Amino acid sequence: MSYKILDVQNLTAGYGKLPIIENMHAKVDDGQIVVIVGPNGAGKSTLLKSVFGLNSRMSGDIVFESQSIFDAKTSELVPMGISAVPQSHNVFPTLTVEENLDVGTFAAPPKDKTATKAKILQLFPDLKDKLRQQAGELSGGQRQMVAVGRALMSDPRLILLDEPTAGLSPAYLEVIFDLLLQVRDSGVSILMVEQNAKQALRIADYAYVLVNGKNAYEGTGAELLENDEVRKSFLGGGAPK
Amino acid sequence: MMDFINFYLVPGITLGAIYALGAVGVSMIFGILRFAHFAHGDLMTVGAYFALSAVWLLGIPALAAIPIAVALTCLVALFADRAFYKPLRQLPTIYTVIASFGVALIFRSVVQLFWGTESQVYSVGFQKPIVLFDSLRIATRHIQIILATAGITLVLHWFLHHTQMGKTMRAVSDDPALASVAGLDPEKTIRWTWIIGAGLAAIAGVFVGLDTDVHTMMGWNLLLPMFAAALLGGIGKPLGAIAGGLIIGIAEEICTYPFFGESLISPSYKSAIAFVIMLLILIFRPRGLFKGRLL
Ligand SMILES: Nc1ncnc2c1ncn2[C@@H]1O[C@H](COP(=O)(O)OP(=O)(O)OP(=O)(O)O)[C@@H](O)[C@H]1O
Ligand SMILES: [Mg+2]
Numbered sequence: 001m002s003y004k005i006l007d008v009q010n011l012t013a014g015y016g017k018l019p020i021i022e023n024m025h026a027k028v029d030d031g032q033i034v035v036i037v038g039p040n041g042a043g044k045s046t047l048l049k050s051v052f053g054l055n056s057r058m059s060g061d062i063v064f065e066s067q068s069i070f071d072a073k074t075s076e077l078v079p080m081g082i083s084a085v086p087q088s089h090n091v092f093p094t095l096t097v098e099e100n101l102d103v104g105t106f107a108a109p110p111k112d113k114t115a116t117k118a119k120i121l122q123l124f125p126d127l128k129d130k131l132r133q134q135a136g137e138l139s140g141g142q143r144q145m146v147a148v149g150r151a152l153m154s155d156p157r158l159i160l161l162d163e164p165t166a167g168l169s170p171a172y173l174e175v176i177f178d179l180l181l182q183v184r185d186s187g188v189s190i191l192m193v194e195q196n197a198k199q200a201l202r203i204a205d206y207a208y209v210l211v212n213g214k215n216a217y218e219g220t221g222a223e224l225l226e227n228d229e230v231r232k233s234f235l236g237g238g239a240p241k
Numbered sequence: 242m243m244d245f246i247n248f249y250l251v252p253g254i255t256l257g258a259i260y261a262l263g264a265v266g267v268s269m270i271f272g273i274l275r276f277a278h279f280a281h282g283d284l285m286t287v288g289a290y291f292a293l294s295a296v297w298l299l300g301i302p303a304l305a306a307i308p309i310a311v312a313l314t315c316l317v318a319l320f321a322d323r324a325f326y327k328p329l330r331q332l333p334t335i336y337t338v339i340a341s342f343g344v345a346l347i348f349r350s351v352v353q354l355f356w357g358t359e360s361q362v363y364s365v366g367f368q369k370p371i372v373l374f375d376s377l378r379i380a381t382r383h384i385q386i387i388l389a390t391a392g393i394t395l396v397l398h399w400f401l402h403h404t405q406m407g408k409t410m411r412a413v414s415d416d417p418a419l420a421s422v423a424g425l426d427p428e429k430t431i432r433w434t435w436i437i438g439a440g441l442a443a444i445a446g447v448f449v450g451l452d453t454d455v456h457t458m459m460g461w462n463l464l465l466p467m468f469a470a471a472l473l474g475g476i477g478k479p480l481g482a483i484a485g486g487l488i489i490g491i492a493e494e495i496c497t498y499p500f501f502g503e504s505l506i507s508p509s510y511k512s513a514i515a516f517v518i519m520l521l522i523l524i525f526r527p528r529g530l531f532k533g534r535l536l
Contacts, residue, residue, distance in 0.1 A: 089416055154424075
């Protein structure tokens, strides 16, 4: 099977000279939602940051659409078709919602900005009547929508999401996951880190469990949900489903 | 009442306009490069002297020399950033703050070297004030300074809210880490910050020269009220800095008005006003009037 979108091979990366993740692999195929789960401090955010050029990559390779991006800088990745939403501080608080979306186009202007914006507002109708409000004044869930919306404005083919449901109520969590399925169906592949592992695995096409900076388990979302060891250690026990 | 307007309010607005133009740069540099630029006053001085040379060499009025002064001052600021601040960018900002003190001294010394230490004026002779409604007498230079600052404020507002670079600058000021995640180019943003900050500093310098005279300490002496204005407006809020500058300029002038037969404070203490306002903001409203960033 060829991985058309992202192929992280044998990656060792960290901060400064200190490696955090070692010999990791992860792959994303066209039109997939791939989920990374694991305990706090496992290195999940570190993996996303190294794909996005925000920390030091040490060895291995990262291939995006059959081109190595191991040495690419963040400012080069956005025009290539990758966007990212960080775990926290992911909107510009004093900019309006509309300006936050605009900023998403600056590094990589979409072919038709108006059409892209309309598409995103269709996806996140809650934002329609908030366009002129400062993003910092929105609720947590609406802020996540702005953050994901900003990342989608450059018409990326892959987005990296770090805990898009962090701090949201369980009801909202479903809303965001629903939206992510729609994003995927609109042709954007997703590599996502999630704490709400059970729910995330349900929408995952494929998933990796990361422990202490290393790959521990992997499989389709359904496979991991069925796996006894994974359930016991990472999903809080209980029967499947 | 007319005395109040003619001799206190209008000069106060004029002084405030000068503080405002300087404070915009201080506020933007603080917002985007995240350091207190102590050479900003001397950048004003540099601008004023460039205009002086243009007046001398080309025989043009000081106002017409502004574009030349702006262009040359921008180049000086971009050079200073390149040579002195950029190498320190990855270090804690206190290094850059200290470096900016050094740059201030360099600017002042070079000015003294080339233009001497004596005060100069752009033009000699008395300009007749404009008289409106029989008793409102406003000096031409005050009208020019106030109208120009109003125009600059409108253009700045438009730039910050309606152009890509303006929005980029506000985004970087909000959250530099997220700005780089969004793929924005920090160095280009920094260059534009210097161009706007230095350009407005040069204009402010020429205005000081028009209003009083041109001397080598002029900018340094204005540093405190400019910082007070930037703080009052809220760090990283250029339009707030303009409001802050006006408030401080007006406060300084009208404090000496004999409201109750006597001046509230002696004119020789009026420069303490900015200092007092700055302390009060830091204590009671550290994010300024327009919710800027905390220091
Ligand atoms: N900027 C940094 N500099 C140095 N070390 C860091 C930095 N960021 C994270 N680390 C270290 O890297 C390790 C992994 O952190 P990471 O943020 O990748 O974990 P995570 O799996 O995302 O955890 P969480 O679920 O809490 O978000 C931690 O031990 C952390 O201390
Ligand atoms: Mg994390």
